[in-house]
Amino acid sequence: MTDATLRIGFAGPHVSFQDAGRRGHKRFGVPASGPMDRLSHAAANAALGNAVGTTCLEISMGGLMVECSAGALSIAVAGGKFALDHAGAKFSGWRVLTLQPGDRLTIRPGAWGSWAYLAVAGDIVAPRWLGHTATHSISGFGGGAITTGQQIRVTNAERREDREGDIAQPGFVPPRGQARVVMGPQDQHFQPQAVQDFQTSRFQLSDAYDRMGVRLNGPRLGLKDVLSIPSEPILRGSLQVAGDGVATALLADHQTSGGYPKIATVIAPDLDQMTQLRARDDIRFEAITPDQAVTIARQYAQQRATYLHSIAIPRGSLLQRLMRENLVSGVISVDDTAQG
Amino acid sequence: MTKPWFKPVADHALLVEFATQISDAANRDVLALDQALAKADVPGVIEVVPAFVNLLIDFDPLVTDHTMLEATVGKLLKTATQTTHDPVRHAVQICYDADLAPDLAAVAKACELSPETVINAHLAGDYRVCMYGFAPGYAYMAGVPDPIQVPRKAAAVRDVSAGSVIIAGPQCLITTLTMPTGWSVIGRSPSRVLLNRPDRTFLFDVGDHVAFERIDRATYDRLSKGSPHD
Structure with missing residues (x-):
């Protein structure tokens, strides 16, 4: 085990360190932060055999170019469909590969997705706040934003060649353009037409999209009265409607209180997919009961655990893989190495 | 205690509401339930977030449900x-010099008072931390005396310095980050709400009382040296 250094050749805006997030401090005005797409963050770590919640680099559509300036280490990229270029070899996201000294890796937005995660085989050295490296974007508390020219030190860096190759993508996630919600907690403050419009209309993500939230274009959701309610706790997933009738979906770095009515709240299992939408993508909301929401959350947790377990199993050395493929199918398949 | 009503939120939270309008009685009910929940250590409860009239319980749906x-x-x-024992009291220093209090003159004008009368009224207030919200360390305190209560501005002002003491209606707070605000800036404090000490991250707990203590510019400059506010 040794150290490695990653030099950031280029980082777009909104690229930051994120562990799984700091829960439990909302009573002090602190949202959990952590990855916008928690499942993909977990997948990047699992594919390397890392502990859940290990610090990753969260990459926005601004993209990232990283150079391994010292040491060698394996990395994993997961989330959306980003275009990877590793020393000239091109992949379509979801991949474990090993960076040799001097190797460059470029990650750019591809066919879809807003956020990708780069996990490393080792420990990223980043500042912690309240015990976590998760970056709270507005304050910069936690690991912080990653900027061009920065050097990132990785301790206990390892090459894990037995994990190289494509990462299977989750097959159980809901379609991106739909999100299930539980109505409320202030749906009673809306005009009946607004509730109906909310449940039957198509909304579109606007450009006003960052780690705090995203404003949604769509029908105006009329309030019964313009008076604001006493500031009350809000959550990741709250759909808050301002006096102008425009809804904002609150995301990882959400403010912890708000005085505007919330027409509905997106259930946690559907939020990861929703954050992978881009500005101008469509979304529809489907209302379900609180009991259905809990049932879905339980099913989702099981599917998620099974999936993460399956991708955490090392594939073995190249020789072992060739032998296994040969025994199983009777032909030698070198698919995932030939691409590399 | 008033009987609350309940609202399920998504798959993992429950909102418990005691009133629809801000009142001391409702906030005390919220704090009483907050303390009771902390003591009871209910399985599946991840965190409890108290606010003015309601409280949000964030839970693990694998363990419990609404x-x-x-x-x-x-x-x-x-x-x-509701607790009867004496609350924790904090003294927070404040400097009212004009360049640190850009809205003091406007507040005085709106209230038809002299700036000095506004300062004295603000110093006389007994402030109670009702909730944290918005951003890390933003402690919403109730207790701005009636004669100096002013509404929010029509539009927010950008880049208001951290440490600003701002008021709107009956509420007062000390900002911890440089951010926009639509509240009136009537002074600046060298005291830090965001302590970031290993034993204690935030100065106040919800329910604590705060009194402001006036300091002159020289004291402010000395105390704010090395403060992350600058």
């Missing part, structure tokens, strides 16, 4: 009582 929690809260409320 209905089970409603029943637990109902039971807890039968024995929960």
